[in-house]
Amino acid sequence: MEEEKKKKDSRTTENSSTFSNNQMMTTMMMMMNQESCSFSMPNRSLFNSSCQEAEAEADDHQKSSTSLGFIDNMLNVDDFNIISNPFDDFLQNITTTPAAALAPSPVSTTVPEYSEVVNTPNSESMSSSSTEAAAAINNNDDDHKKNGEEEEQEQENQDKTKKQLKPKKKNQKRQREPRFAFMTKSEIDHLDDGYRWRKYGQKAVKNSPFPRSYYRCTSTACGVKKRVERSSEDPSIVVTTYEGTHIHPCPITPRGSFGMLPAETSTLGGGGSIGGGGGGGGASHFMSIPQMLHYQQQTQHTIHNQQQQPQPQPYFRNLTPPMSLIGTSTTNPTFPPSFQERPFCPSASINLSRDQGLLQDMLPSQMLKDPKEE
DNA sequence: CGTGTTTGACCTGCGC
DNA sequence: GCGCAGGTCAAACACG
Numbered sequence: 001m002e003e004e005k006k007k008k009d010s011r012t013t014e015n016s017s018t019f020s021n022n023q024m025m026t027t028m029m030m031m032m033n034q035e036s037c038s039f040s041m042p043n044r045s046l047f048n049s050s051c052q053e054a055e056a057e058a059d060d061h062q063k064s065s066t067s068l069g070f071i072d073n074m075l076n077v078d079d080f081n082i083i084s085n086p087f088d089d090f091l092q093n094i095t096t097t098p099a100a101a102l103a104p105s106p107v108s109t110t111v112p113e114y115s116e117v118v119n120t121p122n123s124e125s126m127s128s129s130s131t132e133a134a135a136a137i138n139n140n141d142d143d144h145k146k147n148g149e150e151e152e153q154e155q156e157n158q159d160k161t162k163k164q165l166k167p168k169k170k171n172q173k174r175q176r177e178p179r180f181a182f183m184t185k186s187e188i189d190h191l192d193d194g195y196r197w198r199k200y201g202q203k204a205v206k207n208s209p210f211p212r213s214y215y216r217c218t219s220t221a222c223g224v225k226k227r228v229e230r231s232s233e234d235p236s237i238v239v240t241t242y243e244g245t246h247i248h249p250c251p252i253t254p255r256g257s258f259g260m261l262p263a264e265t266s267t268l269g270g271g272g273s274i275g276g277g278g279g280g281g282g283a284s285h286f287m288s289i290p291q292m293l294h295y296q297q298q299t300q301h302t303i304h305n306q307q308q309q310p311q312p313q314p315y316f317r318n319l320t321p322p323m324s325l326i327g328t329s330t331t332n333p334t335f336p337p338s339f340q341e342r343p344f345c346p347s348a349s350i351n352l353s354r355d356q357g358l359l360q361d362m363l364p365s366q367m368l369k370d371p372k373e374e
Numbered sequence: 375c376g377t378g379t380t381t382g383a384c385c386t387g388c389g390c
Numbered sequence: 391g392c393g394c395a396g397g398t399c400a401a402a403c404a405c406g
Binding site: 197198199200201202218 | 378
């Protein structure tokens with residue numbers, strides 16, 4: 001126990017101190033629940049797998065959405081309710097982009113744990129909208145309600161006597177929410193995905209020196225959970241497992257920036273902090289999407305060079321514009337000030353030139369032109 | 375004071 | 391039934 005503490009402490013300091021420079025991250029999706037696969041990824045663009053589609057969407061968003069601009073593009077908040085099927089895209093990408101291609105080495109070897117749950121992209125259970133997805137998430141309950149709403153009420157009374165721990169237990173063993181996990185090579189334990197998470201538990205995992213952290217979406221009525229743990233085989237790999245579907249848009253701060261943005265802005269430290277930089281000693285380590293993008297850029301670049309072949313780079317592809325903005329400190333009005341000003345990563349300026357080079361590989365030419373034109 | 379983390383205790387599922 | 395491991399709760403605590 002104390003060892004873990006020490007480890008954690010050391011990791012904490014280590015992460016906070018070293019995270020800036022050398023972390024690239026390789027994100028790869030691995031699994032999802034075999035029963036239903038309606039998970040709605042908060043940042044659709046994050047996992048949008050189809051490059052063309054992603055670009056098209058990016059274009060569409062740029063044309064159509066000006067109020068929230070990049071934020072919307074990133075989070076698709078504006079079309080949260082009409083998200084066609086983010087996970088479907090994602091899954092397609094899984095099939096078209098072998099994990100090994102994205103992250104060659106150890107990552108793929110750790111997948112087996114989840115390989116069983118990899119679903120087929122064409123699974124009909126994939127709903128075509130986030131609302132449907134949410135419904136699909138709840139359909140577990142619905143199904144069971146069909147079987148015994150009366151029972152439910154009866155047992156509800158019984159359950160009241162018990163701890164509120166499991167009000168749902170009667171229906172089934174335990175609700176299996178659609179789940180999927182992705183592995184991220186990062187020093188950061190908790191990758192920020194735009195939603196607010198509250199840590200509700202931490203457990204030591206057998207055969208792993210690293211504890212597993214349990215997070216729950218802070219939005220009321222949103223039961224999405226996520227587990228974060230480090231791979232025992234490769235401590236540099238963080239395995240994040242999402243369970244459930246958000247039934248609400250991605251939170252956005254009044255200033256138009258993500259609530260999720262990590263500690264880079266003090267305004268997000270306390271009540272505004274998303275992803276827990278705030279209380280409890282700030283032991284969790286978040287990587288903002290911009291940061292992720294930054295690393296993803298590097299990763300992509302590396303991959304690109306290695307393979308001499310443009311692999312689909314789905315997850316952050318249409319998120320690249322803000323990266324370029326961040327890197328160049330441009331003042332594109334389309335994007336929130338927070339993204340323009342925020343030194344999201346200490347290495348951002350240092351890597352400016354390199355990022356621009358990367359952007360050439362990744363960004364549509366239009367994207368690169370925009371800042372200049374304006 | 376509000377929000378979030380920590381952490382020990384408790385519960386549940388599962389294999390034997 | 392028992393034990394183990396995973397998952398969750400909730401009080402205590404930390405922070406802004």
